[in-house]
Each structure stands twice: as C-alpha cells, then as structure tokens.
Amino acid sequence: MxxxxxxxxxxxxxxxxxxxxxxxxxxxSEKVRLRKSLSKxxxxxxxxxxxxxxxxxxxxxxxxxxxxxxxxxxxxxxxxLTRAGAPRxxxxxxxxxxxxxxxxxxxxxxxxxxxxxxxxxxxxCQGYSEPGAGSDLASLKTTxxxxxxxxxxxxxKTWTTMGQYANKIFCLVRTSQTGKPQAGISFLLIDMxxxxxxxxxxVLIDGTPEVNEVFFDxxxxxxxxxxxxxxxxxxxxxxxxxxxxxxxxxxxIAVAELENLKRIARTEQYKGRPLIENPHFAAQLARIEIxxxxxxxxxxxxxxxxxxGAAPGAESSMLKIKGSILxxxxxxxxxxxxxxxxxxFIPEDAEAAHNDVPVGPDYANAVTGYYLNHRKLSIxxxxxxxxxxxxxxxxxxx
Amino acid sequence: MNFELSDxxxxxxxxLSRFLSDHYSNAVVNELNNTEHGFSHEIWxxxxxxxxxxxxxxxxxxxxxxxxxxxxxxxxxxxxxxxVDPVLDSxxxxxxxLAELGSDDQQAMLEPLLAGQTQWAFAHxxxxxxxxxxxxxxxxxxxxxxxxxxxxxxxxxxxACADFMxxxxxxxxxxxxxxxxxxxxxxANLMAQxxxxxNLGTGGRACExxxxxxxxxxxxxxxxxxxxxxSIEKITACATxxxxxxxxGLMDAIKQLTIDYLKVRTQFGxxxxxxxxxxxxxxxVLIEIEQAKSAVVNLAGHIDAERQEREKxxxxxxxxxxxxxxxxxxxxxxxxGGIGVTMEYELGHLVRRLTLxxxxxxxxxHHLERxxxxxxx
Numbered sequence: 058m059x060x061x062x063x064x065x066x067x068x069x070x071x072x073x074x075x076x077x078x079x080x081x082x083x084x085x086s087e088k089v090r091l092r093k094s095l096s097k098x099x100x101x102x103x104x105x106x107x108x109x110x111x112x113x114x115x116x117x118x119x120x121x122x123x124x125x126x127x128x129x130x131x132x133x134x135x136x137x138l139t140r141a142g143a144p145r146x147x148x149x150x151x152x153x154x155x156x157x158x159x160x161x162x163x164x165x166x167x168x169x170x171x172x173x174x175x176x177x178x179x180x181x182c183q184g185y186s187e188p189g190a191g192s193d194l195a196s197l198k199t200t201x202x203x204x205x206x207x208x209x210x211x212x213x214k215t216w217t218t219m220g221q222y223a224n225k226i227f228c229l230v231r232t233s234q235t236g237k238p239q240a241g242i243s244f245l246l247i248d249m250x251x252x253x254x255x256x257x258x259x260v261l262i263d264g265t266p267e268v269n270e271v272f273f274d275x276x277x278x279x280x281x282x283x284x285x286x287x288x289x290x291x292x293x294x295x296x297x298x299x300x301x302x303x304x305x306x307x308x309x310i311a312v313a314e315l316e317n318l319k320r321i322a323r324t325e326q327y328k329g330r331p332l333i334e335n336p337h338f339a340a341q342l343a344r345i346e347i348x349x350x351x352x353x354x355x356x357x358x359x360x361x362x363x364x365x366g367a368a369p370g371a372e373s374s375m376l377k378i379k380g381s382i383l384x385x386x387x388x389x390x391x392x393x394x395x396x397x398x399x400x401x402f403i404p405e406d407a408e409a410a411h412n413d414v415p416v417g418p419d420y421a422n423a424v425t426g427y428y429l430n431h432r433k434l435s436i437x438x439x440x441x442x443x444x445x446x447x448x449x450x451x452x453x454x455x
Numbered sequence: 456m457n458f459e460l461s462d463x464x465x466x467x468x469x470x471l472s473r474f475l476s477d478h479y480s481n482a483v484v485n486e487l488n489n490t491e492h493g494f495s496h497e498i499w500x501x502x503x504x505x506x507x508x509x510x511x512x513x514x515x516x517x518x519x520x521x522x523x524x525x526x527x528x529x530x531x532x533x534x535x536x537x538x539v540d541p542v543l544d545s546x547x548x549x550x551x552x553l554a555e556l557g558s559d560d561q562q563a564m565l566e567p568l569l570a571g572q573t574q575w576a577f578a579h580x581x582x583x584x585x586x587x588x589x590x591x592x593x594x595x596x597x598x599x600x601x602x603x604x605x606x607x608x609x610x611x612x613x614x615a616c617a618d619f620m621x622x623x624x625x626x627x628x629x630x631x632x633x634x635x636x637x638x639x640x641x642x643a644n645l646m647a648q649x650x651x652x653x654n655l656g657t658g659g660r661a662c663e664x665x666x667x668x669x670x671x672x673x674x675x676x677x678x679x680x681x682x683x684x685x686s687i688e689k690i691t692a693c694a695t696x697x698x699x700x701x702x703x704g705l706m707d708a709i710k711q712l713t714i715d716y717l718k719v720r721t722q723f724g725x726x727x728x729x730x731x732x733x734x735x736x737x738x739x740v741l742i743e744i745e746q747a748k749s750a751v752v753n754l755a756g757h758i759d760a761e762r763q764e765r766e767k768x769x770x771x772x773x774x775x776x777x778x779x780x781x782x783x784x785x786x787x788x789x790x791x792g793g794i795g796v797t798m799e800y801e802l803g804h805l806v807r808r809l810t811l812x813x814x815x816x817x818x819x820x821h822h823l824e825r826x827x828x829x830x831x832x
Contacts, residue, residue, distance in 0.1 A: 065733060072462055074772060138813065186793070189721070190722075191792050192723075192792070193720065193722035193723045196722070196723075215793070216793050259796055259797050259799065260797065260798045260799065261796055261798065262796045262797060262798055262803045262806070262807065264798070268793075303489045304759070324587065325585070326583045327585050328585075328587060328590075329590075329630075329631060332585075335824075337820050337823060337824050338820060341820070378581050379662050380491075385785075389781065392810075392814075393813070393818055393820065394816075396586065396814065397580055397585070397586075397609060397610045397612070398587045398609070399810055399811065400656055400657065400661065400814050400815075401610070401654070401655060401656070401658070401661070402652050402653075402654050402655055402656035402807075403653050403656070416651065416653050416663055417582065417609070417663075424658050425807070425811065426536060426656075427811065429788075429796065429806065429809070429810065430794055430796060431791065432785065432788045432795070433793070433796050434791060436789065436792050436793055436795075436796070437793070438789075438791065440789075441789075442730075442732055442733070446734075
C-alpha cells in the first residue's frame with residue numbers, strides 16, 4: 058500500500074500547476090470563485106487554451122488527438138484544474154460523445170466529428186431525458202422513422218444543459234416499438250439548425266436558463282448520422298455510464314468548495330470572533346472534512362483499480378451517491394455561513410449595473426441559488442435512488 | 456386539553472384563506488417579483504380591509520387579537536400560498552414596537568398602520584451582527600436638540616417603500632452590550648439617500664441602509680433611551696412565531712404538492728409513490744412536519760411567559776423548524792426530480808422561501824447554542 062504519487066506523477070502535477078499559473082485567465086477563475094454564470098465565450102476560450110496545449114482530450118487516446126493519459130493522470134489533471142478554479146470542461150462533446158464515437162462510430166464519423174469537438178467547431182448537447190422519461194430513461198418516446206436515406210424524428214427532449222449554446226445534439230430515439238423498451242433505441246447525431254427543431258429555455262430555481270427543452274417536429278436526419286447499429290443505442294449509452302467516469306465523485310470540486318467555505322468562515326464574524334472559531338459551526342465543518350478525506354481515498358482506490366484494468370461494477374454508483382451528498386452538505390453549510398446575506402437574490406445583470414456598491418460580501422450573493430440549483434446533483438445522471446438500486450442489485454443479486 | 460381553534464379564530468382563518476387563494480398563484484408570485492416593491496398594493500389593501508392586521512394586536516392597541524396563536528394563524532395562512540407581502544416587517548415588527556413603546560403621539564400612528572395606509576420597516580441588523588440582537592454598532596450621538604445617526608444597517612426588509620422606519624442605534628456602552636441601545640422613529644425620506652434596494656430570494660425587497668451622519672430631532676426617540684433591548688428581544692420572539700408558523704404553511708403546501716406528484720408521476724410502469732423507498736421517506740417528512748407544528752404551538756403558547764421561559768421556547772422552536780425546513784426542502788425537491796429545481800413549477804418559489812426561513816432571526820445552529828445557554832448550561 059502506498060498512498061503517495063510516484064515521482065513521475067508528482068512531476069506531472071507540477072507541470073499542470075505551472076501551466077494553470079501561466080495560462081488560466083483570472084477573469085475566468087474569478088467568475089468561478091464567485092459562482093457567476095460563465096458565458097459561451099468563456100467556455101470556448103478555456104477549451105481553446107487547453108486544446109492549444111494538447112490537453113483538451115484528457116480522456117482520449119493519442120490517435121484521436123487526445124493525451125493518452127491513464128486514469129491516475131486524468132485524476133491529477135482534473136484535480137489541479139478544479140483547485141485552480143478553472144471552468145469545467147463542457148462534458149458533452151469531450152467526455153461523452155468523443156469516447157462513444159471512438160468506441161462505436163464509423164471511420165467517417167470519427168474523422169469528421171472528433172477534430173471538430175477539440176477545435177470548438179461543434180458544441181454538443183445531450184438529448185436523453187424526456188418529460189415522461191427521467192429515471193426510467195428506457196421509456197423514452199421520441200421516434201425516428203425511416204424514410205429513404207433519412208430518419209424523421211418527432212418528439213421532445215428536456216433538461217438539455219446548455220442546449221442554447223449548442224449547434225449539435227446527440228439523441229437517444231425510438232426506432233422500434235417491439236421487444237423490451239431498451240431494445241428499440243438508436244443513437245443519432247443531429248444538427249440543431251435542421252428545420253423543425255426548436256429550443257426553449259427553462260428558468261431554474263437560481264434564476265438561470267441553464268437547461269432547455271428541445272422539440273422535434275418532422276426533423277429529417279441523414280441515416281449516416283446514426284452511430285453504430287439500429288436499435289443498439291441503449292448499449293452505447295450505457296457503456297458511457299459505466300466507463301470514463303473517473304470524475305463522477307467530484308472530489309476535486311468538493312475540495313475547492315470546502316476551501317471556499319473555510320475562507321468564508323474565517324471572514325464572517327460571529328459574536329465578535331471569526332465564525333470558524335465557533336465550536337458548533339466548527340463541528341459541522343469538521344464532520345464534512347473527515348468524510349471528504351475518506352471519500353478522496355475511496356475515489357483514488359477505485360481509480361487505481363480501474364487503471365489496473367478491473368471491470369467497472371457498482372463503483373461509479375457509490376462514488377456518485379457519496380460525492381453528491383457531500384457536495385450538497387458543503388453547499389448547505391456555505392449558505393448557513395453567510396448568515397442574513399443568503400437572502401438577497403440579485404440577478405447577474407442587475408449586479409453588473411450596481412457593481413460599485415456590492416450588497417454584503419461578494420462571496421455571499423450566489424450561495425442560496427447555488428445550493429438550490431445543486432440539488433440536481435442527486436437527481437441527474439441517474440438519481441441517487443436509481444444508483445442505490447444498481448448497488449443493491451449487484452450485492453443481493455435478487 | 457384543547458388544541459382546537461376558537462370560533463373567532465376559525466372564522467379569521469377561513470376569511471384569510473379564501474382571500475389568499477383567490478389572489479395568489481405561482482403566476483402572480485412570479486409577476487410580483489418584477490414589480491417595483493415586490494408585492495401587490497391591492498392585495499395589501501384587501502388584507503387590511505379584512506382586518507387581518509388587527510388580528511396581530513390586542514384591543515388596547517386597536518386590534519382584536521395579539522396573542523401567540525393569532526400571530527401563528529395569520530402567518531401559517533400566508534405561508535400556505537407563499538405570500539410575499541411585508542406583513543412581518545411592516546405590521547408585526549414595526550407596529551409591535553410602536554404599540555409597545557410609543558408615546559401617545561406616536562401611538563396615533565398605529566391606526567393608519569393597521570388600516571394598511573402606511574408602510575413601515577425596522578432597521579436593526581448590521582453586517583457583522585449576524586443573529587445577535589444586542590450587537591449594535593450604529594451610533595446615535597446627542598448634539599444639542601438633535602441626535603446624529605451613523606452606521607450601516609443590513610437587510611432592511613420593505614425599506615424601499617416605507618413611509619416610516621424604526622432604526623436602532625447605540626447611545627451608550629460597548630458594541631455588544633444589552634444596555635445602551637435606543638430606537639428612533641423616523642420618516643423614511645430622511646434616509647432616502649442611503650438606501651440601496653435589492654430583490655430577496657423569498658420575493659419582496661430589502662435595502663442596505665447607510666446612515667451618514669443623519670440629523671434627527673431628539674423627540675424621535677421611541678421608548679426610553681438606552682433601554683430598547685428587552686423590547687427588541689420580545690418583538691423578535693413574536694416575529695419568530697410568525698416566521699416559524701409561515702414555515703408550517705409552506706411545509707404543508709410543499710407536502711401536498713409532493714404527495715400529488717408521487718401519485719401522478721409514472722416511471723417504470725407505475726406511480727413513483729408505489730416505490731417503498733419514496734413511501735418511507737415521505738412518511739419521515741410527515742413525521743417531522745408534525746414535530747415542527749408542535750414546536751410552533753409550544754412557542755405560541757409561551758410568548759407571554761416570563762423572559763427565560765419565553766426565550767427558551769424561541770430557541771427550541773427556531774432550531775427545530777430550521778432543521779425540518781431543510782429536510783422538507785431537500786426531500787421534496789428530490790422526490791420531484793428535475794421539475795423541482797425550476798421556477799416554472801410552483802414548488803420553486805415555495806422552497807426558496809422555506810430555505811430562507813433559517814436565515815431570519817437566527818439559524819438552527821445559532822439557536823441550538825442559545826438554547827444550551829438558556830436551558831441546559
């Protein structure tokens with residue numbers, strides 16, 4: 058048992074640190090620190106900086122323009138990025154569609170789409186969930202019916218994160234009504250400029266239009282935009298859910314959120330002393346930190362097993378549950394820490410208009426919205442109830 | 456033992472409940488959030504006409520109630536619809552201080568207040584006071600026949616549309632002394648220059664208030680000089696009844712939405728309420744809501760008790776309600792799934808409001824610590 062990184066891994070972590078120091082724009086890390094929304098241009102800028110360094114495809118093999126890193130290197134990279142307050146890499150193209158195309162796409166699809174993900178020509182969004190198909194994703198109803206060289210797509214997707222920025226959407230659609238629901242699903246790549254496709258933003262509880270509904274009204278999609286075989290789309294989507302998920306626990310971002318909370322608690326005053334010195338507050342903080350230290354090692358243990366080639370089982374479900382609960386507890390305690398200044402709810406444009414006179418401390422404005430918005434952590438990507446079902450199925454085999 | 460409401464209170468409850476359900480909806484709430492003052496002056500006048508504000512005061516002060524259970528009843532109904540009107544700040548807090556401390560001349564201002572004709576705000580908390588009622592840094596210095604006010608007041612709810620404000624300031628002693636705090640009753644336009652208005656997550660508006668050497672006549676004092684702390688603590692106890700009762704109304708509304716959703720939302724071929732894991736969690740939520748209701752009854756019944764007993768109940772109830780509020784918010788959103796984190800669905804406003812209950816008059820940790828000091832140590 059060795060809890061330390063090797064000399065080579067340590068050198069790599071230093072290299073990432075130095076890169077971030079030189080190239081991460083302060084305008085971006087400041088927005089991340091204050092929990093402000095990042096614009097499309099912000100994300101594009103950060104992607105282009107990483108791509109220039111050859112590090113955008115952190116989870117891609119070298120032959121496709123990626124880094125070829127193993128799970129430990131990817132973990133170190135993601136960890137350093139989060140600690141430095143870098144924007145997250147938008148996952149839909151790089152982390153989700155890229156690996157899926159590499160595994161199941163045709164040569165033409167790989168050749169055309171993969172470079173466009175890295176150089177920013179395409180911004181992908183995900184069309185999985187539907188109003189009636191959330192946790193029970195396989196019950197999805199959006200249909201794709203063959204008509205010559207095209208599929209004609211009709212239906213509705215929802216919770217499409219950053220769909221308003223995207224020019225492409227990858228979708229699970231129903232191509233067969235027979236057999237088990239999972240057996241009639243295909244995976245399509247759809248250009249969002251196509252006639253009949255419309256996007257409507259949904260305003261979330263923090264006031265931001267982060268997600269969208271996407272409507273398909275006789276949208277014609279060329280057959281060559283199907284990935285893999287017809288009716289096998291469920292297998293491809295599921296492959297993604299169990300592989301490529303080193304970051305699912307969100308340890309790096311939990312650590313960054315905890316550091317932020319401690320900074321706030323050192324600044325906030327309570328009974329004439331810094332809040333962090335109050336024993337009741339400190340006890341809650343310590344409880345979270347102790348859990349996080351253990352989860353960080355759980356995460357590394359599982360990454361290390363994955364690097365050694367172990368078949369993934371219910372580990373990603375465990376990491377997702379524990380990680381989401383911990384982050385939500387940190388966010389809740391952060392809200393408590395700012396006291397009465399959790400109450401202002403200031404739209405970002407209004408904030409820009411009055412930025413000469415801030416309301417309360419700058420770190421306080423977004424915490425309530427951030428807390429409420431991140432209840433989604435235990436809902437999306439398979440709710441924690443679904444994840445517990447996966448774990449208990451794997452253990453009990455009933 | 457009788458936990459039933461009296462006939463008079465039942466009537467009041469029915470009247471208010473009918474009025475609010477006629478005037479409030481999620482669409483109304485979202486619309487009001489875009490108005491200048493964040494609430495509807497028509498709804499306000501309607502409530503005043505029904506005599507709702509009078510229920511919060513005793514006959515001696517021109518009302519017909521004023522007991523803990525009257526306060527609880529009114530605010531529970533307001534909570535049920537997620538009402539955003541500044542009843543707590545304008546009527547209960549400011550009006551309560553006026554009734555308790557006002558001179559004869561000042562008391563005359565109660566009538567238009569109860570009739571809904573004037574708007575009020577109470578400027579007490581400060582950027583570093585957190586939830587301590589005794590921590591007042593703002594100063595009032597006597598210069599001839601005037602006081603000069605200087606300092607910063609945080610989160611003054613309803614200040615932007617207030618006609619009058621009650622402002623606390625230190626006239627003697629150190630920053631955290633209980634002695635030495637005084638109240639001033641002032642026309643709000645005296646302080647118009649120092650107001651910065653903003654939206655609240657609960658709906659409604661608040662202001663930061665900078666007092667930059669504001670000169671006020673010496674007869675603006677409300678109550679005796681240096682002696683305001685006891686009255687502030689007492690009115691905050693009433694406000695705690697109000698905010699906790701409001702939380703109960705919010706919890707009931709959220710509970711109903713969640714139960715309905717568990718019955719109609721179908722996944723895996725059945726209503727999700729058929730899944731035992733959700734049934735048990737819903738059961739736990741219901742148990743805790745009942746606990747919160749009892750805690751509010753405990754507090755409402757001790758609002759006129761002697762100080763130690765009253766404040767013990769303030770902290771016990773605020774601690775418990777804060778914890779249950781967190782549970783109800785988190786579980787109801789989880790059981791709804793994605794729809795629970797949108798503003799288009801009515802749960803959004805209700806959970807925002809319930810979340811922020813813990814940020815007024817002390818959170819559950821503050822009151823745990825205070826309960827230990829009052830009752831355990």
